[in-house]
Amino acid sequence: MRIFVPSWQKPGTWLENLEFISLESWVQGVELLFFSWDDRSKRDFFSEAERIASYSGRFDFSLHLPEGLPAGTEDLVRATHDFVELYVFHPGSGSAWNRNLDSCLDAAGESRFALEYTGAESSADFASCEASRPGISLCADTGRLMRDGIDPATWIEARAGRLAEIHLHSAAREGGSLVDAGPLRDHKHLSGMEAWLPWLVGEARLRGWILNLETFAIEESKASYAAL
Secondary structure: OEEEEEOOOOOOOHHHHHHHHOOOOOOOEEEEEOOOOOHHHHHHHHHHHHHHHHHHHOOEEEEEOOOOOOOOHHHHHHHHOOOOOEEEEOOOOOHHHHHHHHHHHHHHOHHHEEEEOOOHHHHHHHHHHHHHOOOOEEEEEHHHHHHOOOOHHHHHHHOHHHEEEEEOOEEEOHHHOOOOOOOOEEEEOOOOOOOOHHHHHHHHHHHOOEEEOOOOOHHHHHHHHHHO
């Protein structure tokens, strides 16, 4: 079991966040977040790429691939495969998406990719990719599972043999209301009261999963770590 946080813990670039996160001795790894792969993000990344890679002595790295796997995403994989151990991607469909995924898999090897559960609205694409690509690992998102009314422990236990990373966070209604006052919002820090959390942590220790505390502010991430 290793504790990761996303590369956005304060406003700033990937490198600025790595410098900031490196002061937190309890953080073992970082999920590098890429939400796009356009000209601007390419320019910004390549201006920092060498210094980002230099942190591989301090952190283990996973990388969140951009939504939709735009053409050329394999260039990002090639540029980072020497220091990134796992690439997480969202489900998709269609010939272009599958072609771009194949290009990414060819760049680093299928065993280094994890398909993330991203909610009920994309569950059909998730199920299709999960079934058709058995060599790909899986990534659970506990907040999304909670929003869908799915017990995270039940979902994870059924797929434990393929799981590589867990995006570990909670979900709650605004103001913490327990009454039915709108949908749950995820990316909330753990409270320690989640019924499924003790089982998950015990299983993660046995299986060596990455537990990525996927909140986007250092104080939120510290609160989740305290709950663990």
